[in-house]
Structure formats: C-alpha cells, structure tokens
Amino acid sequence: MSHLDQYLHNGELGSVLLIDKPVGLTSFDVIYRLRRWHGVVKAGHAGTLDPLASGLLIICMGKETKNLHRFSNLDxxxxxxxxxxxxxxxxxxxxxxxxxxxxxxxxxxxxxxxxxxxxxxxxxxxxxxxxxxxxxxxxxxxxxxxxxxxxxxxxxxxxxxxxxxxxxxxxxxxxxxxxxxxxxxxxxxxxxxxxxxxxxxxxxxxxxGAYTVENAVTLEQLEATKKANEPRSEEANDYRIPA
The missing domain is CATH 3.30.2350.10 (Pseudouridine synthase)
Structure with a gap:
C-alpha cells in the first residue's frame, strides 16, 4: 500500500487535499473518484467549482470534514x-x-x-x-x-x-x-x-485563502499514485494540508 493510500485510509486522522479540478467534472465527481479509488467514505469540498471551471478544490476527508467552514469562508x-x-x-x-x-x-x-x-x-x-x-x-x-x-x-x-x-x-x-x-x-x-x-x-x-493551485495535485497524479503502489511521502506533502 502506498503512503498516499495509507493516509487516505486513516479515517481516525482525517485529511485535507488540494485538488486541481479539470474542466468537465463537477466538484462531487472529484469526491466520488476519491471515494472509489481510496475507499474514503466521509468527504466534502470547501467551495463548489462549476463543471466548465478548473482549478483549486479543497477536499476534506474523515474527521477533517467538520472543519470545512475553515476553508469555505476564505476569499x-x-x-x-x-x-x-x-x-x-x-x-x-x-x-x-x-x-x-x-x-x-x-x-x-x-x-x-x-x-x-x-x-x-x-x-x-x-x-x-x-x-x-x-x-x-x-x-x-x-x-x-x-x-x-x-x-x-x-x-x-x-x-x-x-x-x-x-x-x-x-x-x-x-x-x-x-x-x-x-x-x-x-x-x-x-x-x-x-x-x-x-x-x-x-x-x-x-x-x-493562502492555498494555491500550484500546490495542488491532479486527479491523474492521484490515480497514478494508486496504480503505482509506491511510497510517495515527499510528493504527498506537496498537496496535503496538516490537520
């Protein structure tokens, strides 16, 4: 199991991911893929992006979903x-x-x-x-x-x-x-x-807020991480926000 998989499966810890959403997907589509790929049950996003828009989407998972407002209220x-x-x-x-x-x-x-x-x-x-x-x-x-x-x-x-x-x-x-x-x-x-x-x-x-799309991960990168099943601790830290 990769470092990212271990992190996403750790429901006790909870986590926050910075995602670079592509054009064509709804914000819920992104959450659905995370759930399907990594078995994440509890997840939510802090600010919807329209399907025709791309860019930064903050996803809260596990216990961190209770802190969605922390990100939703930001500029x-x-x-x-x-x-x-x-x-x-x-x-x-x-x-x-x-x-x-x-x-x-x-x-x-x-x-x-x-x-x-x-x-x-x-x-x-x-x-x-x-x-x-x-x-x-x-x-x-x-x-x-x-x-x-x-x-x-x-x-x-x-x-x-x-x-x-x-x-x-x-x-x-x-x-x-x-x-x-x-x-x-x-x-x-x-x-x-x-x-x-x-x-x-x-x-x-x-x-x-202070979180930029330059520090976000794409869905392709997430999927590749899961398929490769390799430790990627350093890369994961680039788009995770400490709980």
Whole structure:
C-alpha cells in the first residue's frame, strides 16, 4: 500500500487535499473518484467549482470534514475570460447563446471604468443555473424546465478586479472575491453595464485563502499514485494540508 493510500485510509486522522479540478467534472465527481479509488467514505469540498471551471478544490476527508467552514469562508481568486456581445441563460457556455449584440463601441478605457465600479461590497443576484435552493430544490432544476423564479440578492465583496487582456470580443481578467460570489453573474453584470451583454467562457480558480493551485495535485497524479503502489511521502506533502 502506498503512503498516499495509507493516509487516505486513516479515517481516525482525517485529511485535507488540494485538488486541481479539470474542466468537465463537477466538484462531487472529484469526491466520488476519491471515494472509489481510496475507499474514503466521509468527504466534502470547501467551495463548489462549476463543471466548465478548473482549478483549486479543497477536499476534506474523515474527521477533517467538520472543519470545512475553515476553508469555505476564505476569499477566492480566479482568472477568467468573458466574451462580450453574447448572452446565455446560464451566464456561461453551459447553455446556448440566446442573444448577440454589437461590441464595436466598447473601448479599453470604458472597460476599465466599468471594472472599477464593480470593486467593493455589493448585492449580487445568484443565477438561475445554480445550486441555490428554492423550496428544497436547486434553482438549476427549475431553470432546466424553463422556469425563472424570483431570487434574493446576496451580499458579496469584490476585493480586486483586474483587466489582464482585451482583444474584442474577448476580455481576460483576474478577480479576488468573498465566498458566495458567482463569477458567471459578475460577467453577466459587466456585460449589462457595458450595454452589450457578456458571458463567461473560461474560469480557473487559482487560490483559496493562502492555498494555491500550484500546490495542488491532479486527479491523474492521484490515480497514478494508486496504480503505482509506491511510497510517495515527499510528493504527498506537496498537496496535503496538516490537520
């Protein structure tokens, strides 16, 4: 049994892993694979990533699941790309483009000015395509049936919002925000403020608090570790957080 297997099987100890989630998987898919590969029964994640997003996912296992809030409440950092001139029901590319608009009037100075307006505390409306519950059901289940429900805006804080690239209609950015912030909604709101619409086309979470994706392990590495069945103590320490 490898060092990693021994660690994951030690339910008395509990553990925390930094995972670099790939595009295409849900956050629960990652937990399911950990359970299947290593026999982990109790596990949870500290902050959902959409299937179309990649990057840092903090997984708590065993006794450490009681400390999920310790990580969930931390600020998150993302890098992303939005496309101006389009709108989708989900605010990203999970759903088809529903409207196209002209972006010829958007300038880099105008974009920077709009970005500045979105820094600070604000109320943000959660998207219909989200896991926010309404009468016990996630909103996305209503959205997939074509229903649009009234939602309550939530207080969030955008601590930093930096324009890192502009090649119309593509806009690249970096954002540091509080928990509960929907970057899809941020992109949609920026598009509305510009008057041309926008949808998120790529998103990667790079940091949660002081924990960075550079110190995370991929699912491929985890699977290879299990298959190789070799001691990998040094490598495991790179993406484990001490309990």
């Amino acid at each position: 998150k950092e993302y890098v992303g790309t939005m496309e101006l001139g389009i709108q989708t029901p989900s605010f990203d590319m999970e759903t088809e483009v529903s409207e196209r608009m002209d972006v010829s009037g958007v300038t880099i100075d105008g974009l920077k000015s709009i970005f500045e307006r979105f820094v600070g505390r604000q109320l943000q409306m959660p998207p219909m395509y989200s896991a926010v519950k309404h009468k016990g059901k996630p909103l996305y289940k209503y959205a997939r049936r074509g229903k649009i429900l009234e939602r309550k805006p939530r207080e969030i804080e955008i601590r930093e919002l930096v324009l890192t690239g502009f090649a119309p209609p593509k806009v690249e950015f970096k954002v540091l925000c509080s928990k509960g912030t929907y970057i899809r909604s941020l992109a949609n709101d920026i598009g509305a403020a510009l008057g041309c619409g926008a949808a998120l086309t790529a998103l990667r979470r790079t940091r949660i």
